[in-house]
Amino acid sequence: GAVVSQHPSRVICKSGTSVKIECRSLDFQATTMFWYRQFPKQSLMLMATSNEGSKATYEQGVEKDKFLINHASLTLSTLTVTSAHPEDSSFYICSAHPGQGRTDTQYFGPGTRLTVL
Amino acid sequence: QKEVEQDPGPLSVPEGAIVSLNCTYSNSAFQYFMWYRQYSRKGPELLMYTYSSGNKEDGRFTAQVDKSSKYISLFIRDSQPSDSATYLCAIPFQGGKLIFGQGTELSVKP
Numbered sequence: 521g522a523v524v525s526q527h528p529s530r531v532i533c534k535s536g537t538s539v540k541i542e543c544r545s546l547d548f549q550a551t552t553m554f555w556y557r558q559f560p561k562q563s564l565m566l567m568a569t570s571n572e573g574s575k576a577t578y579e580q581g582v583e584k585d586k587f588l589i590n591h592a593s594l595t596l597s598t599l600t601v602t603s604a605h606p607e608d609s610s611f612y613i614c615s616a617h618p619g620q621g622r623t624d625t626q627y628f629g630p631g632t633r634l635t636v637l
Numbered sequence: 638q639k640e641v642e643q644d645p646g647p648l649s650v651p652e653g654a655i656v657s658l659n660c661t662y663s664n665s666a667f668q669y670f671m672w673y674r675q676y677s678r679k680g681p682e683l684l685m686y687t688y689s690s691g692n693k694e695d696g697r698f699t700a701q702v703d704k705s706s707k708y709i710s711l712f713i714r715d716s717q718p719s720d721s722a723t724y725l726c727a728i729p730f731q732g733g734k735l736i737f738g739q740g741t742e743l744s745v746k747p
Contacts, residue, residue, distance in 0.1 A: 524680075552733060561645070563725060563737040564681070613680050617733050626735065628673075628680035 522548050524616050526629035533604055534637055541599045541632045543614030549594035550616035554626060555587075558611040570597050604636045640664060643726055643738030652747050656713040660726035660738045663707065670702055671727040672711045675740065681725060685711065716745045 523546040533539050543553055552571050556564040568589050570576040576589035588600040597616075601608055611633050615626035643660045650656055658672075669688055673681035685700040687693045687709075693700045701710040713720055726738040 526680075554734070561742075563643075563739045564735075565737075566734055569732060569734065611678070615680075626733070628682065630680045631678065633678065 522616075522618065522627040524550075524614065524627045524629040526612075526614060526632050528632060529630065530633045530635075532635045532637065535605055536603055539601045539604055539634060541601075541612055541614075541634075543597045543599070543616070543629050545595045545616040545618075545627070548616075548618045548627075550597075550618060551594065552617040553591055553597040554615045554617075555589060555597075555599050556613045556615070558613060558631075560611075564613060567599075601634065604634070606636045609634055609636045641726060641728055641736050641738045644741055645739045647742040647744060649744045649746060650716055652716060652718060652745055654716050654745070656716050656720070656743060656745075658711040658713075658724050658726075658741050658743070660709045661707055662709070662728060665704070665707065667728045667730070669729050670700070670709045671729070671735070672698075672700055673725045673727055673737075675723045675725060677722075684724075716743075718745045718747050721745050 525544045527542045555567045558564045566579050567582045568576045568578045570589045570591040572591050572594050578584045591597040611631050613631040615628045617626050641662050672685040674684050675681040687700045687702050690702045690704045697714045699712040721744045723740040723742045725740040727735045
């Protein structure tokens with residue numbers, strides 16, 4: 521089956537630093553990747569959609585200058601949380617779409633837990 | 638009104654019970670419906686995918702869609718402690734995006 525990995529699985533950083541999270545599709549090429557954020561006991565909220573080779577599309581209320589997304593290849597997308605603050609602490613999950621078949625088929629990564637002190 | 642609403646629970650049942658999880662949605666144009674299972678501190682995994690009204694069965698899991706009522710359900714028969722997780726309904730819309738329900742936290746007690 522399709523496998524998506526995320527790295528790191530957990531990160532703790534000081535306020536003001538930047539953190540990069542990687543999302544990789546291991547056995548398929550992903551033309552589209554999605555980034556979600558999930559706060560405790562809450563559902564997944566879509567942050568942005570990234571298509572390989574083009575700029576990401578951000579959802580309303582998500583600061584594009586704070587959450588930098590790069591989708592440089594068909595197997596890798598990165599999310600950089602710039603100048604992180606404690607309120608950015610959350611569970612960040614990516615998903616990848618193979619580019620073939622149903623447009624709504626997404627394979628989710630295991631998530632990255634970010635804690636900003 | 639949210640586009641997808643789901644009772645967050647938590648829901649606690651004894652092992653072997655039948656579990657019923659439900660979502661309602663507001664847009665009658667939605668055609669596809671999904672159920673995901675998410676274990677603690679993990680990413681969601683797709684459980685069931687349905688298109689039309691009616692029932693779809695996969696092992697101990699049955700997904701039901703009632704488009705006239707805009708109501709979707711997931712039933713788990715003979716529930717097991719390993720079924721303890723958060724269950725999220727999800728509806729795809731434009732551009733492959735998914736709208737998730739809030740998720741229902743299920744605990745199956747041995």
